Amino acid sequence: MVSKIWTEKFRPSKFSEVVGQDEIIKRVESLTKSLNIPHLLFAGPAGTGKSTLALIIVKELFGDAWKENYLELNASDERGINIVREKVKNFARTKSLGKVPFKVIFLDEADALTPEAQQALRRTMENYSATCRFILSCNYSSKIIDPIQSRCAIFRFKLLEKKDIEKVINTIIEQEKLTITPEAMEILYEGSEGDCRRAINLLQATASISPSITPDLVSTIISNTRPKDIRIVLDYALAGDFQKSREKLLDVMLKESISGQDVVKAIQKEIWNLPIEPEIKVKLTEKTGEVEFRIIEGSDPFIQLQSLLASFVLAGLGKD
Amino acid sequence: MPWVEKYRPKNYSDIKGQSQAINKIKKFIEEFYLGKLTRKKKKAMILYGPPGTGKTTIAHVIANETSSEIFELNASDFRDKEKLKSILRPAIEQKSLTKKNKVILIDEADGISSVDKGGLSELISLIEETTYPVIITANDVWSKKLAPLRQKCELIQLKEIDYNTIKSVLFDILRKEGLFIDNKIVTSIAIKAKGDIRAAINDLQTISKLKGKDLNPDEIKFDERNKEVDIFSALRFIFKGKPSSETLKIFDSVQMPIDEIILWVEENIPAEYSDVELAKAYELLGKADIFKKRIYRQQYWRFLVYENALLSYGISSVKKNTKIGFTNYKKPSRILKIWLNNQKTSKKKSIAKKYAELVHIGQKRALKEFPIIKEIIKSDKEIQEKLGLDEDELAYLKQE
Numbered sequence: 217m218v219s220k221i222w223t224e225k226f227r228p229s230k231f232s233e234v235v236g237q238d239e240i241i242k243r244v245e246s247l248t249k250s251l252n253i254p255h256l257l258f259a260g261p262a263g264t265g266k267s268t269l270a271l272i273i274v275k276e277l278f279g280d281a282w283k284e285n286y287l288e289l290n291a292s293d294e295r296g297i298n299i300v301r302e303k304v305k306n307f308a309r310t311k312s313l314g315k316v317p318f319k320v321i322f323l324d325e326a327d328a329l330t331p332e333a334q335q336a337l338r339r340t341m342e343n344y345s346a347t348c349r350f351i352l353s354c355n356y357s358s359k360i361i362d363p364i365q366s367r368c369a370i371f372r373f374k375l376l377e378k379k380d381i382e383k384v385i386n387t388i389i390e391q392e393k394l395t396i397t398p399e400a401m402e403i404l405y406e407g408s409e410g411d412c413r414r415a416i417n418l419l420q421a422t423a424s425i426s427p428s429i430t431p432d433l434v435s436t437i438i439s440n441t442r443p444k445d446i447r448i449v450l451d452y453a454l455a456g457d458f459q460k461s462r463e464k465l466l467d468v469m470l471k472e473s474i475s476g477q478d479v480v481k482a483i484q485k486e487i488w489n490l491p492i493e494p495e496i497k498v499k500l501t502e503k504t505g506e507v508e509f510r511i512i513e514g515s516d517p518f519i520q521l522q523s524l525l526a527s528f529v530l531a532g533l534g535k536d
Numbered sequence: 537m538p539w540v541e542k543y544r545p546k547n548y549s550d551i552k553g554q555s556q557a558i559n560k561i562k563k564f565i566e567e568f569y570l571g572k573l574t575r576k577k578k579k580a581m582i583l584y585g586p587p588g589t590g591k592t593t594i595a596h597v598i599a600n601e602t603s604s605e606i607f608e609l610n611a612s613d614f615r616d617k618e619k620l621k622s623i624l625r626p627a628i629e630q631k632s633l634t635k636k637n638k639v640i641l642i643d644e645a646d647g648i649s650s651v652d653k654g655g656l657s658e659l660i661s662l663i664e665e666t667t668y669p670v671i672i673t674a675n676d677v678w679s680k681k682l683a684p685l686r687q688k689c690e691l692i693q694l695k696e697i698d699y700n701t702i703k704s705v706l707f708d709i710l711r712k713e714g715l716f717i718d719n720k721i722v723t724s725i726a727i728k729a730k731g732d733i734r735a736a737i738n739d740l741q742t743i744s745k746l747k748g749k750d751l752n753p754d755e756i757k758f759d760e761r762n763k764e765v766d767i768f769s770a771l772r773f774i775f776k777g778k779p780s781s782e783t784l785k786i787f788d789s790v791q792m793p794i795d796e797i798i799l800w801v802e803e804n805i806p807a808e809y810s811d812v813e814l815a816k817a818y819e820l821l822g823k824a825d826i827f828k829k830r831i832y833r834q835q836y837w838r839f840l841v842y843e844n845a846l847l848s849y850g851i852s853s854v855k856k857n858t859k860i861g862f863t864n865y866k867k868p869s870r871i872l873k874i875w876l877n878n879q880k881t882s883k884k885k886s887i888a889k890k891y892a893e894l895v896h897i898g899q900k901r902a903l904k905e906f907p908i909i910k911e912i913i914k915s916d917k918e919i920q921e922k923l924g925l926d927e928d929e930l931a932y933l934k935q936e
Contacts, residue, residue, distance in 0.1 A: 220916055220918045220919045221891075221894065221895060221912065221919055221922075223895050224895050262901065267896045271896065290892075290897075290898040290899070292898050292899075292900050293899045324896075324897075324898055325898050325900075330832070330833060331833060331834070332835065413897075413905075414908070417908045417909065417912065418908060420912045421912050421915075424911055424912060424914075424915030425915075437908070440907060440911075456811075458806050458814060462806070466870060466873060470874065470877035470881075472907070473881065473884065473903045473906060475900075475904060478904065507822075510826060513826070513829065514829045514833065515825050515826050516798075516828075516829075518802075518870065519798070519802055519818075519821055519822055519825045520822050520825070522818050522821075523815070523818035523819050523821065523822040526814045526815035526819070527815055529810075529814060529815065530811065530812065530815050
């Protein structure tokens with residue numbers, strides 16, 4: 217049964233179908249053809265093809281039997297490294313049956329593991345190296361401890377270029393019998409931020425309303441997915457009402473389940489629309505960047521965002 | 537016999553270092569017996585201050601000075617309203633057998649649990665009806681549960697006792713005991729007591745048992761006595777007072793993990809600071825949080841020093857002037873809100889989980905993109921079937 221979810225329906229299942237990441241595809245394909253892959257580390261932003269490539273590898277290696285020889289785990293969803301180890305242990309207990317002497321374990325978002333958990337993971341990788349190959353995926357390879365990096369072949373995925381996203385979108389437009397204007401395509405690309413999955417999802421959400429994809433329709437869908445109340449949060453702060461501002465912030469974050477990182481992004485974009493002096497906009501942008509950095513480093517997002525809101529309160533008073 | 541008992545003051549004049557409070561107390565007692573005629577004055581006083589500043593002692597001195605019998609209640613008597621009534625009523629109604637007067641002492645009122653509301657209201661009606669003075673002692677008079685009491689009582693603060701005063705009391709005791717201890721040792725006992733005269737006297741008695749070279753002032757090591765402080769006092773200390781070496785250590789005395797203390801500080805910064813102070817305070821809080829994260833990541837506990845310093849001294853230092861007045865600090869509400877929200881959004885999570893499995897992404901990612909994903913799932917029955925959504929989940933989608 218073909219999935220009606222387009223990100224699945226149009227997910228490439230052969231190396232030749234993958235759009236972008238040409239260098240990586242070439243190298244991974246030749247590794248796979250040799251039927252012997254090392255542990256792999258895929259680093260790069262979301263929606264650039266890391267999971268897809270892992271799936272292609274196992275399909276190439278195992279053919280129809282890929283499901284029996286492939287374990288997919290998500291580090292940020294599993295509760296602790298012990299669960300991961302347990303699952304790996306159970307999976308690795310039986311040997312691979314076919315011509316390939318190992319099974320493949322894909323650990324998504326490996327950078328969500330703490331350094332200690334990664335140490336434990338390293339030992340697990342060693343213990344089962346005879347029967348298993350690991351493919352780790354992460355957004356930032358710097359958050360993977362060196363001993364793991366040194367055991368893996370590292371591949372760095374880049375954000376998809378505009379022409380790549382357009383190619384993917386056009387394929388779908390054709391097969392699903394949709395129409396799209398160049399302007400709508402432009403907006404779709406902007407909205408995707410180079411994330412192919414997001415681009416496809418946006419397209420499907422838009423197409424669920426009408427098969428002719430117009431700029432207005434795409435814009436509406438995109439703005440529906442953006443935390444729109446962020447402006448209200450900032451307006452409270454600029455008016456000097458810190459208490460209300462932070463209350464609203466928590467409200468928005470909880471109600472829409474948006475992460476701190478997404479809130480920072482939205483704030484960064486909104487700064488340019490605020491009624492404040494250009495010089496202050498620049499200062500606030502710098503501060504926003506610092507806060508985003510801290511959140512990525514793993515700091516408590518709500519605490520960091522409050523410190524950002526406090527800066528907006530000062531900006532509203534004309535102080536800095 | 538413990539020296540703290542042996543040398544416990546009997547008369548107002550024996551009490552050292554609390555002259556201001558004593559004057560107030562004398563006036564209160566005088567007016568109380570006049571007020572008995574007019575029935576206008578407050579009939580209870582709260583003696584409040586840190587441990588070892590003489591609260592209980594003063595209550596006994598008052599009884600002695602007014603030739604009264606002391607009728608003492610403690611916090612556990614307040615657990616049961618009926619029981620309290622049965623003890624109290626006879627006490628305020630019956631005349632004392634041997635002495636003319638009575639003093640009712642409620643020692644360590646902080647210990648009255650806030651769930652014992654019945655007991656507390658019984659105490660308040662007692663204060664309204666009593667013909668004898670009621671003396672209440674408490675470490676933290678500003679705690680919320682004592683709020684209804686505060687209005688009915690004269691508040692008398694007992695300050696930490698100055699170290700010079702403690703020192704002279706200690707020398708006085710040594711003289712009476714016929715002992716000699718090096719000035720250096722006595723001084724360090726007095727300093728270390730941090731205003732707690734009971735602690736100082738206990739330490740002195742312990743030290744006096746040492747002999748010969750053990751009494752060498754350079755050899756004696758005192759174990760720091762950590763005075764326990766509740767979070768409200770600690771916050772007051774930081775937000776209102778001048779930063780000092782005490783500020784730096786204040787959270788060590790709070791029985792609460794530092795992760796929780798951070799939340800308390802976070803919640804209450806805007807209650808005290810605004811504008812520039814607010815921004816500076818949050819900046820420091822943010823930095824403290826970074827060190828907290830570094831401790832977890834690297835298991836390097838020395839970073840705790842920085843986390844703690846920024847959180848206490850740092851946040852205390854951002855204000856231009858010390859602050860006065862009473863602030864009602866709030867419990868951190870964020871964790872509760874997150875929990876409540878999680879209850880509300882459990883359906884959303886279960887849908888996201890099913891979706892995430894189907895399309896090889898993490899659940900967090902699916903939640904993040906839920907606004908788009910939701911549109912896709914909503915519009916297509918086949919997808920809903922493939923995901924195996926149950927009725928509750930479908931209902932959730934519909935109302936979204």
